[in-house]
Each structure stands twice: as structure tokens, then as C-alpha cells.
Amino acid sequence: MVDIVPAVTARKHTAHLTWEVLLTVILAGSLALGRLLSSVFLQTDNLSNILLDITEISLMALPMTFIIVTGEIDLSVASVLGASSALMGVLWHMGLPMPLVMVLVVVGGAMAGALNGWLVVRLELPSLAVTIGTLALFRGIAYVLLGDQAVADFPASYTAFGMNTLGATFIPQPFAIVIVGAALFGIVLHATPFGRSLYAIGANSSAARFSGIDVGKAKLRLFVLSGLVSAIAGIIFTLRFTSARGDNGEGFELAVIAAVLFGGVSIFGGRGSLYGVLLSLLIVGVLRNALTLVDVSSETLTIVTGLLLLSSVLIPNLVAGWRARRDKRLVAARR
Amino acid sequence: MRNTLRAAAAATCVGLLFGLVSAAGAAGIKEGLKVAFVPKQINNPYEVTADNGGLSAIKEFKGDGKVVGPSDAGASSQVQYINTLTTQRVDAIVIAANDPNALVPYLKRAMARGIKVVTFDSDTAPAGRQIFVNQTNAENIGRAQIQLAASMMGNEGEFAILSATPNATNQNTWIGWMKEELKKPEYAKMKLVKIAYGNDDDQQSFVETQGLLQAYPNLKAIIAPTSVGIAAAARYISSSTSKGKVVVTGLGTPNQMREFVKNGTVKAFQLWDPGQLGYLAAYAAANLASGAISGKPGETFSAGKLGTRTIGKDGEVILGPPQTFNAGNIDQFNF
Numbered sequence: 181m182v183d184i185v186p187a188v189t190a191r192k193h194t195a196h197l198t199w200e201v202l203l204t205v206i207l208a209g210s211l212a213l214g215r216l217l218s219s220v221f222l223q224t225d226n227l228s229n230i231l232l233d234i235t236e237i238s239l240m241a242l243p244m245t246f247i248i249v250t251g252e253i254d255l256s257v258a259s260v261l262g263a264s265s266a267l268m269g270v271l272w273h274m275g276l277p278m279p280l281v282m283v284l285v286v287v288g289g290a291m292a293g294a295l296n297g298w299l300v301v302r303l304e305l306p307s308l309a310v311t312i313g314t315l316a317l318f319r320g321i322a323y324v325l326l327g328d329q330a331v332a333d334f335p336a337s338y339t340a341f342g343m344n345t346l347g348a349t350f351i352p353q354p355f356a357i358v359i360v361g362a363a364l365f366g367i368v369l370h371a372t373p374f375g376r377s378l379y380a381i382g383a384n385s386s387a388a389r390f391s392g393i394d395v396g397k398a399k400l401r402l403f404v405l406s407g408l409v410s411a412i413a414g415i416i417f418t419l420r421f422t423s424a425r426g427d428n429g430e431g432f433e434l435a436v437i438a439a440v441l442f443g444g445v446s447i448f449g450g451r452g453s454l455y456g457v458l459l460s461l462l463i464v465g466v467l468r469n470a471l472t473l474v475d476v477s478s479e480t481l482t483i484v485t486g487l488l489l490l491s492s493v494l495i496p497n498l499v500a501g502w503r504a505r506r507d508k509r510l511v512a513a514r515r
Numbered sequence: 516m517r518n519t520l521r522a523a524a525a526a527t528c529v530g531l532l533f534g535l536v537s538a539a540g541a542a543g544i545k546e547g548l549k550v551a552f553v554p555k556q557i558n559n560p561y562e563v564t565a566d567n568g569g570l571s572a573i574k575e576f577k578g579d580g581k582v583v584g585p586s587d588a589g590a591s592s593q594v595q596y597i598n599t600l601t602t603q604r605v606d607a608i609v610i611a612a613n614d615p616n617a618l619v620p621y622l623k624r625a626m627a628r629g630i631k632v633v634t635f636d637s638d639t640a641p642a643g644r645q646i647f648v649n650q651t652n653a654e655n656i657g658r659a660q661i662q663l664a665a666s667m668m669g670n671e672g673e674f675a676i677l678s679a680t681p682n683a684t685n686q687n688t689w690i691g692w693m694k695e696e697l698k699k700p701e702y703a704k705m706k707l708v709k710i711a712y713g714n715d716d717d718q719q720s721f722v723e724t725q726g727l728l729q730a731y732p733n734l735k736a737i738i739a740p741t742s743v744g745i746a747a748a749a750r751y752i753s754s755s756t757s758k759g760k761v762v763v764t765g766l767g768t769p770n771q772m773r774e775f776v777k778n779g780t781v782k783a784f785q786l787w788d789p790g791q792l793g794y795l796a797a798y799a800a801a802n803l804a805s806g807a808i809s810g811k812p813g814e815t816f817s818a819g820k821l822g823t824r825t826i827g828k829d830g831e832v833i834l835g836p837p838q839t840f841n842a843g844n845i846d847q848f849n850f
Contacts, residue, residue, distance in 0.1 A: 218603075220602050220603060220604075223602060225601070225602055226602045229595075229598040229599070229602065232598075233595055233598075330590075330614065330615070330616060330617075332615070332616035332617075332640075339620065342620070343620050343624070417591070420591075421590065421591045421594070421614070421616070421617035421618075421620075422616050422617065422619065422620060423590060423591075423614055423616040423617040425590050425614070425617075427589065427590060428590060428591070430587075430589055431587070431589075468595075469595075469599070472583075472595060472596065472599045473599055473602065473603065475581060475583055477557065477583075477586075478557060478584065478585050478586040479557075479558075479586055482586060
């Protein structure tokens with residue numbers, strides 16, 4: 181009772197950690213549910229499918245976590261994916277060799293990200309407005325590049341990458357990129373000064389600036405990174421479906437942002453961890469797969485996803501409110 | 516000479532053998548086959564009609580049918596369902612493909628696991644399926660459109676075609692067959708005066724209709740082999756003085772044309788019946804899954820009330836001439 185005030189601050193620090201514990205429990209529950217619902221759920225084929233289905237969304241969620249931690253948002257990721265896919269088709273049809281095509285596509289993605297970053301940082305426009313605009317712009321470019329055509333004659337040696345697993349494991353080859361990416365992003369976010377500066381920016385941008393952090397430069401980097409990673413996701417998506425199309429990945433931005441928020445990253449910035457986001461991606465993947473296996477309709481799945489997202493916003497708020505009231509009572513009792 | 520005779524005899528024998536095999540196959544559908552329909556998008560009235568046709572066929576041969584699919588018609592949205600069905604080891608997948616290429620690697624994997632794959636309504640590349648059940652072929656459509664228009668024009672007078680875009684492949688092929696049909700002597704008094712293009716745009720098709728009526732005061736009929744064109748033409752004519760004098764026909768859907776049929780603007784128009792399409796596809800799938808056929812050109816199978824069908828080039832099975840809709844039957848259709 182005596183040390184009540186420090187106890188309150190300590191609890192604030194562990195707030196997202198407890199959310200991650202909850203997510204771990206939910207993931208275990210989802211896996212158990214899947215096993216309960218379907219006897220084929222734990223087959224390696226099926227586990228492979230779960231990971232494959234969340235590959236592109238997981239990739240794009242990595243830089244998105246960084247961006248949302250700084251209090252910004254990038255709604256254009258799925259459009260960059262689509263435009264990258266279309267660009268890939270066009271460049272391949274121009275007869276360029278595949279490695280060069282992929283390099284150019286990634287450069288294009290980074291440039292798209294740089295445009296977002298420039299508008300947000302240099303012109304000081306809100307990222308929500310900027311990236312709603314570029315969401316439409318990049319999707320439009322995708323349609324201009326390919327129209328309603330599809331390019332599907334990519335070499336089999338490349339498209340096989342989308343279907344094969346890593347050696348004898350059930351891990352799909354494209355998902356290996358997610359694993360490597362998650363490790364890199366995790367280290368940068370949680371174990372480097374740059375990563376820690378992102379939390380400072382998200383918590384209080386002006387304070388971060390006064391303490392010597394180059395806020396603009398950091399944000400610009402993040403948007404470039406987001407464009408670049410979305411382009412990689414576009415390449416993977418194209419190879420995985422052997423089809424470059426302008427409408428590839430339409431609507432994925434919402435799935436990405438939903439996963440990041442459900443992972444415990446605060447939409448107001450400054451809070452959250454990559455671990456939580458990875459857990460949330462797996463939960464969404466596992467639940468969707470388990471429910472699909474027992475033929476739950478896709479509309480119902482959409483409702484489940486919506487409820488998950490809502491609960492991720494509501495529960496921390498309710499818990500925080502409940503704690504605030506309890507602490508107030510405790511403090512009052514102490515007086 | 517003797518060789519030819521011998522060859523002919525051999526051919527007859529082979530033909531008889533085929534007949535016997537197929538006769539055995541006709542009754543040879545196994546009971547309890549698990550057949551899954553994957554529409555382009557669930558809750559689309561056209562797709563629902565097709566799937567219901569399939570389910571009624573599955574009930575006839577005492578199979579276990581279900582419909583699963585995405586709520587959006589994205590290129591890759593069906594893949595998750597294909598993978599789930601593969602994991603579930605259904606006996607056959609009947610799918611209306613959202614993309615000719617994106618699904619192929621996943622359908623191939625399903626086939627490698629012993630699942631039979633039939634596409635209907637919209638095909639994948641031939642490598643992705645064993646049989647494609649096509650609505651009808653271009654010749655059937657072209658000829659049937661002229662026959663229908665002629666019957667309403669009394670086989671004489673001027674008529675025009677309101678098409679989609681000047682380079683629309685489907686429409687141009689159909690128009691080619693219309694011209695072919697027109698060469699028959701019974702149409703000697705019919706004259707095609709103009710092919711107008713509404714670009715599959717409602718407004719423009721409306722304006723083109725107006726233009727046709729002004730330019731050709733003796734016009735007796737407009738054939739619009741595009742659902743956008745026929746609806747726009749019917750809307751213009753229904754509010755003009757030409758109502759009842761100028762025949763409007765073509766290809767459209769019952770839901771879209773119902774009001775114009777009821778108010779007398781349109782006497783009859785055509786399209787295929789998606790319900791029968793689904794019905795035929797289900798029988799094709801069941802015959803494949805029972806081992807009665809393997810999908811090779813020349814094989815025949817029994818398709819319930821649709822009789823015996825033959826597999827054509829590239830594993831294609833054709834439903835037949837288009838269905839004519841008129842005031843008498845339009846209310847039996849909802850798509």
C-alpha cells in the first residue's frame with residue numbers, strides 16, 4: 181500500500197507485455213480450436229498453407245509496425261504491391277532478365293515510398309491523407325501499366341519458389357523471407373538506438389526533436405522502407421500466383437493495419453512490439469484456416485476479423501480504464 | 516483399298532468399344548462423392564444459380580455437395596479455398612476461375628493429390644483442370660442470335676448490331692458467325708445496315724441507339740450481343756416512339772431485362788442458363804471422380820437430364836445453344 185505510485189508506473193511499462201501474453205494464449209487457443217475442429221488441421225500441408233496465406237501481409241506488416249509506432253500510417257502498401265506486380269509484368273515482357281526485373285521493381289517500390297515520405301516529411305502533410313491519395317495513385321498506375329491484362333509467362337524456375345517448401349520442413353520458401361525480415365526488423369526496433377528513437381517520436385514528436393532525434397529523416401526512411409518491402413511482397417505475390425495483374429493484393433492494406441493494431445501497437449504511436457504483431461498475424465492466419473476447414477463462409481470470416489480488430493482496440497481501453505479507476509480508488513484509500 | 520476398309524473396321528470397333536465403356540460409365544457414378552463448387556464470388560446471383568444447378572445434380576447422383584468461395588472476386592482469393600479443399604481431400608473441385616493463371620499451380624497440386632478438377636463458366640489454362648464446361652460456343656451464339664431476331668422480324672427488313680468495343684474478341688467472333696448465318700437463303704430479305712459500338716458503356720450505348728434510330732428510319736431490329744448494350748438499347752426504346760415497332764434483342768441477364776420484357780419493349784433475348792451449366796459441370800466432375808472418364812477428347816459421359824455429352828478438343832464440354840428468355844419463362848430465372 182505504501183509503494184502504490186511506483187507500482188502504477190511499473191504497470192504502464194508492462195501494459196503491452198501483458199497484451200502479448202494474452203495473444204500467446206489466444207494463439208494457443210486458436211491452434212487447439214483448429215485441431216478440435218478438423219483432423220487435418222495439423223497436417224504439414226495445412227500448416228504450410230497457413231503460413232503461405234499470410235506471407236505478403238506479414239512482410240508488409242513489418243515496416244507498418246515501425247510506421248505506426250511513430251504515429252504515422254501507410255495506407256498505400258497494397259497499391260504499391262499491385263503496381264510492383266504490374267511493373268514486373270511489363271518489364272518481363274520488355275525482355276529484361278528476371279534478376280534485373282526484380283531489382284528494378286524493388287527500386288520502383290522504394291521510389292513510391294520516397295514520394296510518400298517526401299509528402300509527409302517535407303510538406304508536413306498528415307500521412308493518413310497522403311497515403312489515401314497514393315493508395316489511389318499507385319493502384320491507378322498499376323492499371324495503366326497492365327490494363328485488365330495479366331502477364332503469366334514467368335519462368336518456372338522462379339514461380340516454383342512460390343510453391344516449394346524449405347527442404348523437408350513445412351515452411352514455404354516465401355515465408356523464409358518473412359522469418360529473416362522479422363528477425364532483422366525485431367532487432368532494429370528493440371535493440372538499436374534507431375528503433376528506440378521511433379518510440380520516442382511516436383510518444384512525443386516535439387520532445388524527440390528537442391532531444392536531438394532527426395524526426396523527419398527517420399520517418400522518410402520508414403516510408404522508403406515500407407515501399408521497398410511492399411515491392412518485395414509484390415514480387416512474391418506475382419511469383420506465387422504466376423500472374424502479374426494490376427488488381428493484385430487489392431484491399432490488403434486493411435489486413436496489414438488490422439494485424440499491426442491487433443498485435444498491440446497503439447494507433448496513436450509510441451507503443452507496441454514486433455513480437456505482438458507476429459503473434460497477431462499467426463492468430464489471424466490460424467483462425468481463418470481453421471474456420472475455412474470447417475466450411476465457415478467467407479462473410480462470417482470477415483465478421484470474425486472485424487470483431488478481432490474491434491476487441492484489440494476495445495479491450496486495452498477497457499482494461500486501462502478499469503486500472504485507472506482502481507488506482508484512483510487505491511490512491512484515495514491511501515489518503 | 517483393303518487397308519482403308521480394315522482401318523474403317525478397326526475404327527468402328529474402337530467406336531463400339533468406346534460406346535460400351537461410356538455406357539458402363541453412364542451408370543457408373545459412385546455414391547457419396549464429395550464435390551465442392553468454388554464460385555468466382557459467393558452471393559453473386561449468377562454464381563448462386565450456377566451452384567444451385569450443380570447441387571441439384573449432386574443430389575441426383577447421391578453425392579455430398581457444398582459451395583465454398585471468397586466474398587470478393589480477386590485473382591488470388593480462391594486459392595485459399597482450393598488449398599483447403601485439397602487438405603480436406605474432396606473427390607472433385609468444380610471452379611469458375613477468377614484468373615486463368617493464378618490458380619493453376621494450386622489446382623495442379625490438387626490434381627496431384629488425386630482430386631478431379633473441372634472448370635466451368637470461366638476457364639483456367641488447360642494445365643489447371645481436366646475438363647472445362649463451356650457455356651456455349653461462338654457459332655451457337657452467333658447463329659442463334661440471327662435466328663431469334665429473324666423470327667421476330669418476320670425474316671425481312673433492316674437491322675443493326677449494337678456491340679461492345681470495336682476490338683472486343685467475344686463480340687467480334689459472334690458477329691462473324693451472325694454474318695455467316697445471314698448467308699442462308701431464308702434471310703435474303705434481311706439487311707445488316709450498321710454495326711455500332713457502345714463501348715460497353717451504358718451512356719454511350721444509349722446514345723448510339725438513339726443515333727441508329729435517327730439514321731435508319733426503317734430500322735426493324737437492334738441486336739445487342741452485350742449485356743450493357745441490350746439494357747441501354749431497351750431503356751432508350753422503352754421511352755421512345757419506337758417502342759413496339761423496333762425489335763430489341765441480344766444477350767442479357769433476366770434480372771437486368773425483366774422490366775423491359777414485362778413492359779413489352781423486349782419480346783425475347785438470350786443467354787445461357789447458368790443453372791444447367793453448373794448441373795453439367797457437376798456430372799462431368801462426378802464421372803471423372805468415379806473413373807468413368809479421364810477427360811480425354813472423344814470420351815462421352817452421361818449428364819443426367821442433359822443426356823450424353825462428348826468431351827471435345829482441349830477437354831472442353833459445351834452446354835449447347837443459348838437459352839431464350841421471354842415473358843413466359845423469365846420469372847423462372849433469378850440472376
